[in-house]
Ligand SMILES: [Fe+2]
């Protein structure tokens with residue numbers, strides 16, 4: 001009888017595990033720099049400082065990467081050097097405002113990989129932006145490797161119970177994607193990408209679900225302005241995670257005292 005054969009283990013490496021973050025955080029997404037909202041970015045910083053939160057996790061789309069846009073509606077995609085210049089101060093402020101900054105990748109980050117056939121990724125571009133800004137202003141380059149962590153994954157966990165995610169899906173129904181994620185992955189969920197600030201509970205009632213809004217400036221986003229569509233309205237926002245509690249910060253809150261804080265300092 002012929003010798004029996006068995007399949008050998010493949011030599012292809014397994015993927016690394018996604019990040020499992022711990023402890024108090026400011027959770028932001030969708031700044032779409034350079035079309036970020038200084039108002040919302042400063043509100044986020046003011047709240048972080050008030051709560052003495054030293055770590056920030058960004059759930060994707062923190063930069064737009066317009067030069068690698070593959071949609072046809074914007075004929076003028078501009079140059080990377082111009083786009084980098086426009087967001088130098090944004091990334092400089094972000095990297096100097098937290099002891100730890102974690103960036104999860106998303107659809108806009110992955111434009112870079114697609115446009116360069118995988119030769120460059122968003123991690124390289126963000127480092128490039130910060131170093132350019134330092135050189136142009138004669139500033140010392142910050143310790144990026146100690147302070148900045150990027151993940152190719154579009155999700156991470158937080159204190160095991162939370163899934164932070166920049167999903168590829170979207171829906172016109174608020175919280176639908178966050179709800180579906182919570183049912184599939186059996187966790188509380190913070191979902192980015194929908195640009196809506198909304199919170200609630202999953203259909204089964206077991207999980208908290210949050211759409212975290214974003215730090216974008218809708219008025220400066222050409223694709224959002226040049227057409228009138230049936231897409232739902234957006235709402236800026238971000239999330240504070242402190243002592244195990246999640247708080248969604250959104251436009252309907254009383255912002256006057258917070259806004260005064262950074263207006264007086266400018
Ligand atoms: Fe986005």
Ligand SMILES: [Fe+2]
Nearest residue numbers: 061106107193
């Ligand atoms: Fe997105």
